[in-house]
Amino acid sequence: MLLAVFAVGLAFSFFTLFSRFSFWDDEGKLMLFTKHLLEGKALYDQLHFIYGPTYALERWMILSWLGVPLTNDGVRFVTLVTWELTALVLAATAWRLARDTGWAVGLAAVVWLAATLYLFVFANEPGHPQELVALLLALSFWIAATLLEKRTGTALALLGALTALLVLTKINVGVLFGLGLGMSFVSLGPRPSALWTLLRAAGALAILALPTILMRSRLWDGYGPFCFAITAALLPCCLFVLVGVQPSMLGFRHLLQCGLGAAVAVCVTVGFALAHGNTLGGLVQALVIQPMQGFALVKYGWALALPPAIAYWSAAGAAIGLAALWSAPQKRRFLWLLRIFVCAMILVDVLFVDSRDSLATWTTLPLMWLLLVPPTGYEPRPTEWFFRLFLAFTACLQPIQIFPFPGSQVRIGTMSTLLVGVMLVVDLYHELRGGDLLDQFRDRLSELDWNLILASAALLVGCQAAFTQGLIYQRYVPLDLPGCRWTRFPEKEAVQLAFVTANVRASSDCVVARIGLMSLDFWTDRSPPGTFVFGNEWDSLDPATNDLLLSTFGDDRRMMFVDNPKPWYLKTHNLPFSSFVGALPAHKFLDFVSDHFKQLARVSSCRLLVRKERTDLDLLDCAYTAGSDARHRGNLLRVKLPEGANLREVTRVEMVDVQTGTWIASTDFDEMNPVLNLLDGNGHETLHSLIRMQGYASFQARDDLFLSYPARLNLERMSYPVLRFIDSRGKRLLTLPVAVETCLANPPPFEQPPVKNRPKAGSTPPAIPPKTH
Numbered sequence: 099m100l101l102a103v104f105a106v107g108l109a110f111s112f113f114t115l116f117s118r119f120s121f122w123d124d125e126g127k128l129m130l131f132t133k134h135l136l137e138g139k140a141l142y143d144q145l146h147f148i149y150g151p152t153y154a155l156e157r158w159m160i161l162s163w164l165g166v167p168l169t170n171d172g173v174r175f176v177t178l179v180t181w182e183l184t185a186l187v188l189a190a191t192a193w194r195l196a197r198d199t200g201w202a203v204g205l206a207a208v209v210w211l212a213a214t215l216y217l218f219v220f221a222n223e224p225g226h227p228q229e230l231v232a233l234l235l236a237l238s239f240w241i242a243a244t245l246l247e248k249r250t251g252t253a254l255a256l257l258g259a260l261t262a263l264l265v266l267t268k269i270n271v272g273v274l275f276g277l278g279l280g281m282s283f284v285s286l287g288p289r290p291s292a293l294w295t296l297l298r299a300a301g302a303l304a305i306l307a308l309p310t311i312l313m314r315s316r317l318w319d320g321y322g323p324f325c326f327a328i329t330a331a332l333l334p335c336c337l338f339v340l341v342g343v344q345p346s347m348l349g350f351r352h353l354l355q356c357g358l359g360a361a362v363a364v365c366v367t368v369g370f371a372l373a374h375g376n377t378l379g380g381l382v383q384a385l386v387i388q389p390m391q392g393f394a395l396v397k398y399g400w401a402l403a404l405p406p407a408i409a410y411w412s413a414a415g416a417a418i419g420l421a422a423l424w425s426a427p428q429k430r431r432f433l434w435l436l437r438i439f440v441c442a443m444i445l446v447d448v449l450f451v452d453s454r455d456s457l458a459t460w461t462t463l464p465l466m467w468l469l470l471v472p473p474t475g476y477e478p479r480p481t482e483w484f485f486r487l488f489l490a491f492t493a494c495l496q497p498i499q500i501f502p503f504p505g506s507q508v509r510i511g512t513m514s515t516l517l518v519g520v521m522l523v524v525d526l527y528h529e530l531r532g533g534d535l536l537d538q539f540r541d542r543l544s545e546l547d548w549n550l551i552l553a554s555a556a557l558l559v560g561c562q563a564a565f566t567q568g569l570i571y572q573r574y575v576p577l578d579l580p581g582c583r584w585t586r587f588p589e590k591e592a593v594q595l596a597f598v599t600a601n602v603r604a605s606s607d608c609v610v611a612r613i614g615l616m617s618l619d620f621w622t623d624r625s626p627p628g629t630f631v632f633g634n635e636w637d638s639l640d641p642a643t644n645d646l647l648l649s650t651f652g653d654d655r656r657m658m659f660v661d662n663p664k665p666w667y668l669k670t671h672n673l674p675f676s677s678f679v680g681a682l683p684a685h686k687f688l689d690f691v692s693d694h695f696k697q698l699a700r701v702s703s704c705r706l707l708v709r710k711e712r713t714d715l716d717l718l719d720c721a722y723t724a725g726s727d728a729r730h731r732g733n734l735l736r737v738k739l740p741e742g743a744n745l746r747e748v749t750r751v752e753m754v755d756v757q758t759g760t761w762i763a764s765t766d767f768d769e770m771n772p773v774l775n776l777l778d779g780n781g782h783e784t785l786h787s788l789i790r791m792q793g794y795a796s797f798q799a800r801d802d803l804f805l806s807y808p809a810r811l812n813l814e815r816m817s818y819p820v821l822r823f824i825d826s827r828g829k830r831l832l833t834l835p836v837a838v839e840t841c842l843a844n845p846p847p848f849e850q851p852p853v854k855n856r857p858k859a860g861s862t863p864p865a866i867p868p869k870t871h
Contacts, residue, residue, distance in 0.1 A: 099207070099550060099553040099554065099557060100203070100207055100553060102557050103207045103210060103211060103553055103556050103557050103560055104210065106211070106557065106560035106561050106563070106564040107182070107185065107210055107211050107214040107560055107564075108182060109564040109567075109568065110214060110215065110560065110563050110564040110567050111178055111181050111182060111214055111220075112178060113564065113567035113568050113570065113571040114218055114221045114567050115174050115177060115178055115181070115220065115221045115224065116171075116174060116571065116584045116585050116586060117221075117567070117570055117571045117574050117585075117586050117587065118221045118222065118587075119577075119585075119587050119591060119595070120222050120223060120614070121613060121614050121615075121662070122613060122614045122633075123614030123615050123616050123617055123633075124223040124225075124226055124633070125170065125173060125223060125224045125225050125226075125616075125617060126170075126614070126615065126616030126617030126618070126619070126620065127616040127631060127633040128173075128223075128225045128226060128227075129168060129170075129173060129225065129616070129617065129620060130616055130619060130626065130631045131145065131147055131631055132157045132161065132168060132225075133168060134629060134631070135154055135157065135158060135374070136158070136161060136162065136168070138374070138375070139375070139629055140374060140375035140376045140380065141154055141371070141374070141376065141384075142371065142376040142377075142380040142381050142383070142384040142385070143375065143376050143377055143380035143384075144375075144629045145629050145630070145631055146383070146384045146388055147384055148384060148385065148388065148389050149227045149267060149268065149385075150227075150265070150266035150267045150268065150269070150367070150385060151266055151367040151368060151370055151371035151376075151381070152230065152263045152264075152266045152267040152367045153227040153230055153267050154370070154371065154374075155366070155367055155370045156230055158370070160176055167581070168620075169580070169581025169582070169620065170224075170581045170582050170585060170617060170620065171581055171582060171583055171584050171585065172581070173224050173225040174224045174225075174584070174585070176225065177220050177221075177224040177225060177229055180220070180229040180230070180232075180233055181214070181217055181220045181229070182214070183233055183236075184213065184217060184229075184232045184233045184236045185209075185210050185213035185214045185217065186210065187233070187236040187237055187239075187240050188209055188210070188213045188236050188239070188240075188513075188516060188517065189206040189207070189209045189210035189213065190206065190240055190244075191209075191236070191239045191240045191243050191244070191517060191520075192205055192206045192208075192209035192516075192517065192520045193205070193206035194240070194243045194244050195243055195485075195517070195520050195521060195524055196520060196523070196524050196527075198524075199524060199527050200548065201548035201549050201552060202549075203549045203553070204548055204549035204550065204551065204552025204553045204556075205520065205523070205552055207552060207553040207556045207557075208449075208552050208553075208555070208556045209516055209517075209520060210556070211449070211556045211559060211560045212445075212448045212449055212516055213513070213516055214560075215448060215449065215563060216448050216509060216513065216516065217232060217509060217510075217513070218509075219506035219508075219509045219510070220232075220506075222505075222506050223506060226506070227267050227268055228268075228506060228507060228510050230267055231264065231267055231268055231271050231510055232510050232513060234260050234263055234264055234267070235264075235275070235492075235496070235510075235513060235514070236513070237260060238257060238260045238275070238279075238488075238492075239485075239488075239489065239492075239514070239517055241253050241256050241257060241260075242257065242484060242485045242488050242489075243485050246481045246484060246485070247479070247481040250352065250481075251352070251355045254352050254355045254356045254359070255355050255356065255358055255359030255362075256359055257279060257356060257359065258355070258356035258357055258358065258359030258360035258363075259359035259360060259362060259363040260275070260363075261275055261276045261279060261356075261360055262359075262360040262361075262363035262364045262367070263363050263367065264276075266363075266364070266367045266368070268499070269385060269386070270498075270499050271496070271499050271511075274495040274496055274498055274499060275492065275495075275496070277301070277304070277305055277308070277491070277495060278488060278491035278492045278494075278495045278496075279356075279488060279491075280301055281298075281301050281302070281305060281335075281336075281339060281487065281491050282484055282487035282488040282491060283348055283352075283353065283356070284297045284298045284301055284339070285298065285339040285342075285344055285487050286344055286345065286346060286347050286348045286480065286483060286484055286487070287346065287348055287349065288346050288349060289344075289346050298339055298340055299340065301336075301339075302336035302337075302339060302340055305332055305336060305491075305495070306329060306332055306333065306336055308495075308498070309325045309328045309329050309332075309498060310325060310329065312498065312501060313325045313501060316401065316501075316502060319401060320401020320402070320403070321401050321402070321501065321502075323404045323406065323408055323409045324401070324402050324404055324501075326409050326412060326413075327404065327408055327409065327412040327460060327463055327464065328463070328494065328495075328497065328498060330412035330413055330415065330416040330464055331412065331415070331416070331463045331464050331466050331467075331494045332491075332494050332495070333416050333419075333420070334416055334419030334420055334422075334423060334467035334470075335466065335467055335470060335487075335490050335491060335494060337420065337423060338423050338467065338470045339487070341423075341424075342423065342470065344483050344487075345480040345483060347480040347481070347483075347484070348484075368381070401504075402500060402504040402508075404460055408460050408461075411461070411464060412463070412464045414464070415463075415464020415465050416464060418436075418465075419464075419465070419467035419468075422467070422471055423467070423470070423471065427474050430471060430474055431474060433468065433471060434473075434526060434529050434530075436465055436468060437468060437522045437523075437525055437526050437529075438526065439462075439465075440462045440465050440468065440518070440519065440522055441519045441522050441523050441526070443458040443461055443462050444458050444462060444515055444516065444518070444519035445519065446458070448516065449559050450559070458515065459497065459512040459515050462515065462518070463493070463494065463497070466490050466493050466494050466518065467490065468522060468525075469486045469487075469489055469490040469493075469518065469521055469522070470486060470487065470490055472486075472525060472528075473525050473526075473528045473529035474529065475528075476525075476528040476529070486521065489514060489517060489518060489521065490518075492514050493512075493514045493515060493518050496510075496511040496512070496513075496514060497511040497512055498511070499511045571586055574586035574587055574588055574589070574592070575587060575588070575589045575592040575593070575833070576592070577592050577595065577596070578596065579595065579596065579599055579621045580620065580621055580623065581620055581621070582621075589756055589820075589830075589833055590702070590756045590757060590818055590820075592833075593756070593820060593833045593834070593835050594701055594702060594704055594835060595621075596719060596740070597701055597718075597719050597720050597835050597837070598615070598618065598660060598701075598704065598706070599618060599621045599622055600718040600719040600740065600741075601658075601698070601699075601706060601717060601718055601719070601720075602618055602622050602624070602658055602660075602706075603621075603622040603623075603624070604716065604718050605656070605658060605698070605708065605714075605715060605716070606624070606656050606657060606658035606708070607624065607654055607656040607657065608624055608626055608627055608651060608654055608656075608657050608658075609622070609624065609657070609658045609659075609660060610632065610647075610651055610657065610658075610659050610660070611659075611660040611661075611662060612659070612660065612661050612662055613662055614633075614662070615660055615662065616631075616633060618660075626650075627650055627651065627654060628650045630646055630647065630650040632647055641686070644685075644686040644687050645686075647687045648686065648687055648690060651687075652687075652690060655709055655711075655712070656708075656709075656712075657708075657709070658698075658706060658707065658708055659691050659695055659706075659707040659708075660704065660705070660706060660707075661704070661705040661706075661707060662703065662704040662705075691707060694709060694710060695707040695708060695709060695710065696708060696709075696710045696841055697839060697840075697841060698715060698717070698840065698841055698842075699717055699720070699722060699837035699838070699839065699840040699841075699842075700837065700838055700839045700840075701720065701818070701835040701836070701837050701838075702757060702817065702818040702835070705839075715841070715842060716842070717738060717837055717840065717842065718738050718740070718741075719738060719739075719740045719834065719835075720738055720834055720835050720836065720837045721735040721736065721737045721738070721805060721821050721834050721835070721836050721837070722735060722736055722738075722836070722837040722838075722840050722842065723735060723736075723813075723838070723840060724736035724804060724847050725847065726809070727775075727777075727781075727804075727806040729781065729806075731808075731809065732775075732806045732807050732808045732809050733806070733807055733808075733809050733811075734777075734804050734805065734806055734807075734847065735804065735805040735806075735807065735821075735836065736803075736804055736847065737776075737803040737804060737805055737821070737834065738834075739797060739798075739803070739832070739834070740832070743797070743798070743832060744796070744797075744798055745795070745796065745797045745823050745831050745832055746796045746831075747795075747796070747825045747826060747831075748785070748795045748796070748797065748823050748824070748825060748831060749795070749824060749825055749826045750764055750765045750766050750785075750824050751764070751765045751774060751776055751785065751805065751821055751822065751823055751824070752764045752765075752821070752822045752824060753774060753807065753811075753819060753820070753821055753822075753836075754819070754820055754822055755816050755817055755818055755819055755820075756818045756819075756820045756833070757817035757818035758817055758818075762811065762816070762819065763807060763808070763811065765785055765786070773807075773808065774805060774806065774807055775805070775806040776795075776803060776804075776805055776806075777803070777804040777805070777806060778802065778803065778804075779802035779803075779804075779847070781804070781847075784803070804847055805821065813836055813838050814838045814839060818835070819835075819836040819838075820833050820834060820835050820836060821833070821834045821836065
């Protein structure tokens with residue numbers, strides 16, 4: 099049963115990971131940085147890489163030592179392994195926490211599946227440092243739950259090392275982690291002691307003030323409820339550290355052990371960066387100064403949309419927590435209801451509802467203090483107290499990492515909620531075991547195999563999730579590009595990416611995209627000029643970066659600019675596409691593109707721009723306008739098949755708007771109402787003549803093909819017209835996008851014979867009824 103649960107979790111991760119492509123393409127951007135790293139470039143002094151040397155060291159070890167190829171599939175395979183390792187470590191931690199209950203194995207199976215489903219955001223940015231952050235956070239929980247009791251010194255040294263590694267991966271995450279670890283540490287220091295009391299008070303004040311200090315400029319810009327919720331959740335935990343009764347198990351000797359682990363980690367990671375040509379000044383400039391200056395120029399990101407009721411619920415949760423902390427133990431018996439509520443919210447949200455904004459976290463956040471109020475009659479061991487404190491502060495602090503950009507970090511910052519649910523389930527077990535309720539059903543409950551029941555439930559939920567994602571993966575189109583053997587995307591995305599790749603490879607030496615598409619450098623085997631890596635930072639494009647962008651790409655006469663508008667800046671700036679450029683603080687490079695580039699072609703909303711003086715232009719892997727067709731009283735499209743395409747057993751060609759799913763026209767027609775005609779280079783109908791001869795048609799990429807379509811069809815007004823080549827079984831063999839608004843010269847492809855009068859078949863042909871696929 100455990101193997102089956104593991105298999106469905108792995109299947110869900112694979113199908114999800116290899117069927118997505120985020121248009122901002124952080125995947126390709128980080129691949130470019132990694133490529134420069136492997137080539138010996140200094141990431142921080144030459145490229146101003148904003149993520150820490152821990153991530154660079156990890157990429158270097160995986161790609162150099164293990165030989166994983168630097169391709170989209172290779173990066174996604176590493177993401178898959180990291181994803182499963184993170185879920186596995188969380189499951190092992192759950193097993194450790196519940197080892198005395200008798201159903202620890204079943205609970206670990208549930209946590210394995212829940213963590214796998216919860217971390218689906220790994221598929222949004224494969225290869226992102228947040229994968230490493232999630233794995234390090236999961237390892238910290240396992241160390242605190244497993245090693246601290248028997249090997250206290252080793253565990254504290256490892257926790258110190260993890261703090262340094264997180265700081266040197268993403269500074270905000272590492273600082274928040276260090277604050278949570280520090281508060282857990284000083285809470286278990288000697289009592290009474292003036293120095294340790296001062297440390298506890300200073301730490302509590304710093305943690306309570308942190309959310310307001312960090313978000314003070316955005317409190318009235320949507321972050322007020324979020325800041326209040328975090329502060330309200332921290333308040334009972336901090337007061338518990340100050341006035342609660344905990345065992346004294348740590349001292350300055352343990353603090354030195356923790357610091358020693360951090361120092362070793364810093365030496366290794368910073369030493370790696372220095373050995374690869376960087377300087378300490380370059381590290382500080384790239385990791386601290388540059389991000390602060392960049393984010394301070396504009397109101398970067400957007401606010402987390404929390405319901406207004408969350409603020410009231412947070413105040414109520416804090417009030418209940420303060421009352422529970424100061425009440426007598428016998429008055430805390432009602433807390434089992436709150437424990438059930440928290441566990442149910444987490445379980446239902448993760449396994450069944452799957453609210454993509456982690457609704458359960460914001461609902462249960464005001465009740466994190468429940469971890470610090472164990473069941474009546476149950477006294478945790480000192481090491482368990484450390485874990486409870488560490489988990490409570492981590493669960494309250496790590497959500498702050500989403501500021502000011504609540505994207506995929508929402509799931510990474512709230513990942514610890516899963517272990518909060520496990521800890522409270524264990525508390526419920528101890529609370530029921532200590533009362534009369536469990537005694538009444540002890541014999542009946544003991545007959546059930548709870549491990550098997552929990553694992554079976556996890557398997558059922560996992561099968562449904564994996565099967566659904568597998569159907570999506572099977573329905574998608576393989577992305578036939580270098581390094582993308584396992585990848586499948588929706589038809590409209592796969593077709594557009596293949597079209598852009600083929601034409602960038604044929605008509606340019608380098609490429610810049612307005613949003614994303616840094617993977618093009620790998621799909622086209624084009625090395626970007628210089629060491630400047632530019633992604634989606636248009637809203638923080640200062641004059642110096644403009645000049646660097648122009649000096650890097652402006653002199654290349656064969657540069658191509660891909661203008662691919664997507665609803666990215668509509669959310670951050672509330673702007674229509676037409677006013678996008680005018681709203682940017684500095685756009686010298688975009689002005690340069692506007693003045694010196696012309697449009698080669700447009701497919702859907704994606705435009706390919708080239709220098710105005712260029713005449714050596716052509717289009718590949720598409721169909722584009724080629725004049726009029728007097729013989730069939732329509733217009734012509736020149737059909738350029740992909741290199742190596744061999745369309746055997748083609749029986750019809752359909753024109754479809756793939757954006758709306760509307761059927762437009764087809765080569766299946768009757769004598770009185772022709773719609774589409776596939777022609778050879780001499781203007782003769784080729785599809786139906788071949789079908790009459792051999793029952794199907796067969797085309798090679800070298801064939802000179804044209805498609806005649808009715809003149810009443812205005813392709814430029816359609817969202818995304820494509821041509822689908824279909825066989826006799828209705829299977830799609832190939833999809834070609836229709837490129838409109840081209841700048842190519844289109845002489846008549848063949849001599850047009852005079853049009854003969856046809857037999858009158860009635861009035862104007864009826865309009866083609868739309869069919870939705």
